[in-house]
Amino acid sequence: MVEKTGGHEAVVLRFPFPEVPAYGEIMEIRDGILMTRIPLPYRLDHVNIYFIRDTNGWAVVDTGIRTDEAISVWEQLFAGPLKGMTISKVIVTHLHPDHIGLAGWLCERCDAPLLTSYSSFMGSLYISLGGRESLTRHNFDFYRCHGMTDEIAGVVAIQGNEYLRRVAELPPTFQRLLQSDLLEIGTRTFRIYTGDGHAPEQVMLYCEEEKLLFAADQVLEQISPNVSVFPGEPNGDPLGHYLRSLRLMQSHMPEDVLVLPGHRRPFIGLRERCAELEAHHEERCDLIRDTCRTTPQSAAALVPVLFTRKLDAHQMSFAFTETLAHINRLVRRGEVEQLVDAEGLITYRTVTA
Template sequence: MPDASDTLIHPHAAPPDYGEVVEIVPGILWTRISLPFRLDHVNIFLIEDGDGWTMIDTGIQSRTAQALWERLFAGPLAGLRIRRVLVTHYHPDHIGLAGWMAERWDAPLLTSLTTYLESRNLSLSPGALDSKVYWDFYRRNGLDESTTALLTTSGHFYLKMVSPLPPTFERLVAGDVLHIGGRRFDVLIGNGHAPEMLMLHCADEHLLLAADQVLAKISPNVSVHAVDPNGDPLGLFLRTLATMAATLPEDTYVLPGHQLPFRGLHVRIAELAAHHEARCALLIDACRAAPRAPADLLPVMFHRKLDPHQMGFAFSEMLAHVNYLLRTGALAWADPVDGVLRVEAR
């Protein structure tokens, strides 16, 4: 995604250092937990909640992340009690330490049903993606064996990055109202990046905890997964953005799951929609000359060299654009070659 720093307003231009916190608005603290990925951090927000605090997301399960939390609880958060742990979605950087936090503080876990079940499913059956049906899905879309092996074993990596969840949770759904301290938050649902991802909107303060639905400088990953091979996460993502643009004010202060908080929500939504429109146009042009296997379209969307971890995300995101274009009719299936699927422009 192009740098959006010239179009967005960042009231806090510098994030807190690891092991530190800042008060982003009165009664809401912001800290960051490091990640061992190219996107090297996740934002954590703590909202004052009566005689304690509600935590929004937790960071990944790792020794480094746990050590950071111990440093925070012994330092700037000393004496602070966590009353509730709210997880926005099932990705490890957001839910990874939820079970650890819930047990440590004897605090309930609040999340969506999909988030809870997705995480429990992956944790209970980390090898499920190894089955032949999922292997065949990637191979018939033209992916090589090494990348296919990486994707079909991803459940094992998930298990290492997520602590066991508590056996019960409190479900949040779209339209719920959540009172945290003196604030009223409407529960919103985002889709595309993760199914049934929670966002919290405080209308009185034009404040949005947006999770990973809208980020300041990068486009959130939108991926098709083998368990839902014909899914349309990009269509869902764009529909969520359109709903947000129609219902939330432009001066909303966005507290995102990564990078800097910002104002300029409608501008950023328009940039994200244009970004995906441009990517779709590239794929259509690439398929005009001759039918292409989906995996052969990776260089069309991603020009830099990808490591194995990035390759998995890139392939799944490319397929999200292909599925979206198949749904809209801009692409159609062509005859397969040697068992590998191909698409062509209409």
């Protein structure tokens, strides 16, 4: 079901729980399924944390970022609504610090094993090397060749990814979660789905019997998860991976599945939301294609075409790499071509018939 909003069709989602728990509080989703929120120091100011009753305690899904405030809220939970609760396992959906940041701390505090995808575990270890001078220089050169000024490239390369270092040291071992595997948690059986685009091999848990989907950041209400090109894979096609993941979810999930996302409210309306997200990204591809039709444009010049508000360094790093994700999708489809001048500046031009 859709409604018209400002000339565009907006999906009408159902929200079984219109109120979300305050920091330090717990909300029951279903018998044996709990939800809380942990604060983030960003514009998107929280991450959702879920608990699933296990045979010997509770499995926790995601952990929050490593900040004093986040740890304080966890301690508040352990002293209050979670008092006496045993954490049996720590499940991390993906490598972004707002989800994996306190995994090591929580595993150590609760003497619990870590369960995640191979990409999340190894990718987080790689990100921890981000302070190395050679990687910082590589990132600076990456931004510069796509049209950023020295000043902005320096700020984004050094400060824009500061949040990547907000991750506690991970345990030395983990249990791998793999696409199509079955995971038993208490009396429930979850099938593992993994999605790409927002993060490599992002883990989602689907309980078919109860029509429950722990969707992480793959599908959120109102906002589109960031889909970015990683500087280490400059010609990658994360948007293509993301769109394929959305289509897989549409074909495999029922219309009335309850989506438990990594941010904002749980909702029903997965198929409609997936279709809306796909249309959103196609509109952004249209904007780039139209802008590059008459004059070649750098990725940096195209950022304000997609993101009209003022951006700080943290936001600019996401905006730039998401813009490049749309460009790379168009290049992969043969609709835009890449041009490189004598100084190494990369620009893009729409391919005309």
